[in-house]
Amino acid sequence: MVNEMTTRSPALPQLAPRDADSHKGDYGRVLLIGGSPGMAGSISLSASASIRSGAGLVTVAVPRRCLETVAGYDRCYMTVALPDDLKGFYELAASRVAQLSESATVLGCGPGMRTGVGAEGIVKTLCSQESDKPLVFDADALNCLSQCDDWKSMLAPRMILTPHPGEWERLSGVAASDRKAQEAAAVETGKATGATIVLKGSKTFVTDGKKSVHNSTGNPGMASGGSGDVLTGVLCGLLAQGLAVFEAAHLGVFVHGRAGDLAAESVGQISLSASDLLQHLPAAFMSLSDQ
Numbered sequence: 141m142v143n144e145m146t147t148r149s150p151a152l153p154q155l156a157p158r159d160a161d162s163h164k165g166d167y168g169r170v171l172l173i174g175g176s177p178g179m180a181g182s183i184s185l186s187a188s189a190s191i192r193s194g195a196g197l198v199t200v201a202v203p204r205r206c207l208e209t210v211a212g213y214d215r216c217y218m219t220v221a222l223p224d225d226l227k228g229f230y231e232l233a234a235s236r237v238a239q240l241s242e243s244a245t246v247l248g249c250g251p252g253m254r255t256g257v258g259a260e261g262i263v264k265t266l267c268s269q270e271s272d273k274p275l276v277f278d279a280d281a282l283n284c285l286s287q288c289d290d291w292k293s294m295l296a297p298r299m300i301l302t303p304h305p306g307e308w309e310r311l312s313g314v315a316a317s318d319r320k321a322q323e324a325a326a327v328e329t330g331k332a333t334g335a336t337i338v339l340k341g342s343k344t345f346v347t348d349g350k351k352s353v354h355n356s357t358g359n360p361g362m363a364s365g366g367s368g369d370v371l372t373g374v375l376c377g378l379l380a381q382g383l384a385v386f387e388a389a390h391l392g393v394f395v396h397g398r399a400g401d402l403a404a405e406s407v408g409q410i411s412l413s414a415s416d417l418l419q420h421l422p423a424a425f426m427s428l429s430d431q
């Protein structure tokens with residue numbers, strides 16, 4: 141059980157107003173790593189969401205075979221091709237990721253990446269970096285972590301993990317059907333590692349072991365492929381603007397759900413797609429000043 145006495149539920153964080161003479165360099169450089177043949181759209185959704193969430197510059201690193209596809213989805217991010225084979229990232233991709241991450245201020249990894257040797261190498265490389273750079277792990281980055289016996293020892297306070305209940309079951313060993321036990325495991329993991337866990341669902345739970353909050357926005361129209369990929373990008377965008385790790389997660393899930401609620405008003409829950417979430421992020425951010 142999540143103990144109300146041991147975790148605090150904080151107020152919704154805010155982004156600071158932009159200085160009139162600020163420039164893109166002031167709003168962070170996001171590097172997103174993921175995608176594979178057949179799942180090129182997932183990492184593109186993340187990257188577009190980072191841009192819509194205020195990141196100054198966004199670069200997407202994808203398997204070489206996906207580069208043109210991903211580049212064709214959106215003109216606003218940059219793309220980098222990594223070594224690949226037919227299944228996704230090749231082993232040599234990890235050292236290239238290490239180089240690329242030097243010039244990034246925020247890292248996001250996992251959507252559509254698959255779980256081969258190359259992907260595992262990337263996850264291990266990112267975890268082993270001596271760095272304070274915020275790092276978001278989603279989808280197949282979490283599945284790669286779950287294949288490491290010592291995955292908890294690889295976590296650090298700079299990290300946000302965004303599992304859905306199936307992914308959290310793979311990691312924590314707690315059944316997806318037992319929501320309360322899954323939330324308790326998230327609190328324990330936050331306490332033990334300092335990482336922030338975003339346990340997704342209809343009332344997404346955010347915890348770093350000291351502070352916890354249940355999200356109040358969102359609707360079942362968001363139960364559609366790619367919704368979580370968008371969240372990954374939103375979180376990276378907020379981190380790029382300097383929000384602290386837990387605060388970015390708290391505000392990110394709220395804005396993401398608000399975009400879903402605005403999208404549902406526009407297209408209905410049945411037709412709502414992850415692309416609609418992207419389109420409604422601007423109105424969701426504008427609505428924050430009404431809070």
Ligand SMILES: NC(=O)C1=CN([C@@H]2O[C@H](COP(=O)(O)OP(=O)(O)OC[C@H]3O[C@@H](n4cnc5c(N)ncnc54)[C@H](O)[C@@H]3O)[C@@H](O)[C@H]2O)[C@@H](O)CC1
Nearest residue numbers: 179180181182251252253254279280304305306316365366
């Ligand atoms: N357009 C794209 O290219 C897309 C690619 N995607 C990628 O597809 C790969 C596989 O991800 P999936 O999440 O589909 O596959 P998973 O096998 O991780 O998750 C699906 C299973 O997890 C469990 N689960 C999920 N949500 C749950 C919930 N709320 N409550 C209980 N159980 C739940 C269920 O057992 C479900 O069958 C990832 O790399 C992901 O990023 C998806 O994001 C969909 C869109």
Ligand SMILES: Nc1ncnc2c1ncn2[C@@H]1O[C@H](COP(=O)(O)OP(=O)(O)O)[C@@H](O)[C@H]1O
Nearest residue numbers: 304341342358359360362363365366367368369
């Ligand atoms: N019934 C629901 N109510 C509110 N939000 C939901 C609901 N179903 C899904 N979502 C949200 O949609 C996202 C789904 O994430 P995920 O399962 O990772 O999707 P994908 O991997 O397809 O992108 C999460 O942010 C989750 O909170």
Ligand SMILES: [Mg+2]
Nearest residue numbers: 279304368369
């Ligand atoms: Mg997902």
